[in-house]
Amino acid sequence: xxxxxxxxxxxxxxxxxxxxxxxxxxxxxxxxxxxxxxxxxxxxxxxxxxxxxxxxxxxxxxxxxxxxxxxxxxxxxxxxxxxxxxxxxxxxxxxxxxxxxxxxxxxxxxxxxxxxxxxxxxxxxxxxxxxxxxxxxxxxxxxxxxxxxxxxxxxxxxxxxxxxxxxxxxxxxxxxxxxxxxxxxxxxxxxxxxxxxxxxxxxxxxxxxxxxxxxxxxxxxxxxxxxxxxxxxxxxxxxxxxxxxxxxxxxxxxxxxxxxxxxxxxxxxxxxxx
DNA sequence: TTAAATTCCTGTAAGC
DNA sequence: TGCTTACAGGAATTTA
Numbered sequence: 368x369x370x371x372x373x374x375x376x377x378x379x380x381x382x383x384x385x386x387x388x389x390x391x392x393x394x395x396x397x398x399x400x401x402x403x404x405x406x407x408x409x410x411x412x413x414x415x416x417x418x419x420x421x422x423x424x425x426x427x428x429x430x431x432x433x434x435x436x437x438x439x440x441x442x443x444x445x446x447x448x449x450x451x452x453x454x455x456x457x458x459x460x461x462x463x464x465x466x467x468x469x470x471x472x473x474x475x476x477x478x479x480x481x482x483x484x485x486x487x488x489x490x491x492x493x494x495x496x497x498x499x500x501x502x503x504x505x506x507x508x509x510x511x512x513x514x515x516x517x518x519x520x521x522x523x524x525x526x527x528x529x530x531x532x533x534x535x536x537x538x539x540x541x542x543x544x545x546x547x548x549x550x551x552x553x554x555x556x557x558x559x560x561x562x563x564x565x566x567x568x569x570x571x572x573x574x575x576x577x578x579x580x581x582x583x584x585x586x587x588x589x590x591x592x593x594x595x596x597x598x599x600x601x602x603x604x605x606x607x608x609x610x611x612x613x614x615x616x617x618x619x620x621x622x623x624x625x626x627x628x629x630x631x632x633x634x635x636x637x638x639x640x641x
Numbered sequence: 642t643t644a645a646a647t648t649c650c651t652g653t654a655a656g657c
Numbered sequence: 658t659g660c661t662t663a664c665a666g667g668a669a670t671t672t673a
Contacts (some may be wrong), residue, residue, distance in 0.1 A: 368666065426667080440656090444666055447649085479650045481667060499668085524644060533668075541666065590651090590665075630646075631666065647671070655663080 371538030372581035425537030443481030516567035527555035
């Protein structure tokens with residue numbers, strides 16, 4: 368599923384091909400994928416717009432137009448945003464197509480439809496609560512270990528639940544929460560506020576390392592994730608714990624455990640993580 | 642106020 | 658083989 372590294376890969380790939388392009392037409396095969404504004408208004412507003420920049424905030428893709436309006440794309444679980452030639456056959460579950468003036472199309476596809484599209488100024492989307500307030504970017508050099516420690520101290524829930532909370536830290540999902548906790552040798556069910564400063568520093572480092580390595584490897588295609596060209600990533604072959612329940616821990620050789628935290632399957636090593 | 646549970650959704654795979 | 662059922666999970670919403 369797309370998390371920060373996967374979204375970052377898509378954004379970096381799309382940027383040079385989208386900046387400066389104009390949307391000449393928009394078709395919504397499944398209009399309810401648009402959450403703001405109403406579908407007709409969405410189409411009217413997006414057509415004729417010229418793309419100024421392509422960015423990311425947490426797991427959100429931000430396509431900015433020249434009048435400060437944003438097209439926001441959240442991929443949910445199975446969302447894919449692909450840039451294809453207009454003549455390429457339409458894949459199943461394609462819910463939105465943005466036609467560009469150079470005969471290319473930006474297509475949004477999403478089997479489970481957990482994803483969504485939004486359009487509006489950042490201020491309008493935030494104030495209308497269509498977009499949530501997000502925590503700091505974990506790979507931002509400004510994001511200090513001290514900041515992570517402060518946020519963990521405030522919470523009486525499982526450490527992993529805090530990592531998954533987009534309002535606490537932006538962009539971390541099930542894969543990289545498990546990966547970074549394993550790297551930091553911390554149990555996912557530890558109550559966040561009981562974590563020492565020393566451990567928080569380790570988790571801060573592990574979080575950054577897990578995400579940056581995954582970006583370098585173009586993300587994890589563990590489920591249906593594909594990049595902007597429809598290609599798989601490479602990180603799925605290098606994951607330490609995610610999806611490896613029952614298999615031996617790479618450090619101690621004992622079988623990895625699986626429990627449920629915050630409704631998610633959680634894999635960790637009972638020997639190496641405390 | 643915070644935390645936990647529920648809901649949405651379809652493809653896949655396990656079980657009979 | 659074919660059918661049924663459980664499971665995967667991001668985040669908005671509801672309940673505790």
